[in-house]
Amino acid sequence: MRRRNYPTGWLAADRAYNAALPETFHIPVRDLGYRPIWDYRIDQLGIQGSHAGALLIDGTWYCPNLPPPLTTATADLLTKKIDKHTWRARVDARASYRLRPKAAPDHRGARRMLCLAAGTHPTVACPVKRRSLGRDPRLPLIDVTPAPAGHPEVCRRESLAFTRDIGIRHWQELDHGLAPWVHHYFWLRNRVEHFNGYAKDHEAIEHSRTRRIRGIAAQSLLLSFQIAHANHRKLAAWLDTLQTNGLPARRRPSNRHKLKNPHDWTPSGYLPDTAPGA
Known part of the structure; x- marks a missing residue:
């Protein structure tokens, strides 16, 4: 280091x-x-x-x-x-x-x-x-x-x-427990849990079927490759947003669901069906 x-x-x-x-x-x-x-x-x-x-x-x-x-x-x-x-x-x-x-x-x-x-x-x-x-x-x-x-x-x-x-x-x-500790600890822990979720979504690290091999040493080695690939995936996604070759920088696509218009949408089953032409 x-x-x-x-x-x-x-x-x-x-x-x-x-x-x-x-x-x-x-x-x-x-x-x-x-x-x-x-x-x-x-x-x-x-x-x-x-x-x-x-x-x-x-x-x-x-x-x-x-x-x-x-x-x-x-x-x-x-x-x-x-x-x-x-x-x-x-x-x-x-x-x-x-x-x-x-x-x-x-x-x-x-x-x-x-x-x-x-x-x-x-x-x-x-x-x-x-x-x-x-x-x-x-x-x-x-x-x-x-x-x-x-x-x-x-x-x-x-x-x-x-x-x-x-x-x-x-x-x-x-x-422990006071404001400086809370600020640093939970900020770091949230980053760790975010990456854990990212690796589970993109590399399926929680599923043993992605590492079909026996032994904790072999499992740890393959898991390290999965973590490295997840890290490489994040870096590649970030580099793809930078301004290169004269092209303007672009925003990364959002994973959030599109919001529905509250004026023309209600949850399924919330309102009774109405007859055609009513």
Whole structure:
């Protein structure tokens, strides 16, 4: 991809791809420069992992002292325990508890995240980091949970390193469910489903009779040829509309059904038959 200077950017996939092995999918796509956007099954929502005390919740790293109602906000919405207005209020409230990136990822994909109470512009007031106290009365006050082993590492340090394999199956840059995520995810997913429908209509990829051969390897190889041919068909249709050889550009024919004139047409059976000459 990079050798051919192909652009990379956001990458959306369905919910099955979260279960893929990191070494065969998650790490390679990130190494290519793609930025995955995930949706989750209902059993994957909430706490998805942890690192040095930090909690991975709905694809984002949060403070270990995040209030429980904010932890299960999206799962509670999908199970109809709360309404959408309550969900939005809780998601907005937990934004203050989110770990912040301190710098861009290094060449190995590792990134350093800043504690939300650290630095000169904390987003919460935390008794563990006393410099964050008294700065702004509007900041939420962290209710620190006492533990026999003391505070977790993320609370004892100003920042923490996250290697690229930590939480790689679920972590994403955009907050799950909010407007930027909705815009990018559904735009990409709609394009994928559009091409799936196109390939089914023109190449019949869903019918096994178009690939009369045994074995998943052979089936996958023939399917790749069908997908390539569908892509070639779309490119040829696009090139056919361009202005070439002195001919003007033309519009592609529409696949939409022609609209019927409502003045002289009614659905079949809607009006009773009338006698001739009536």
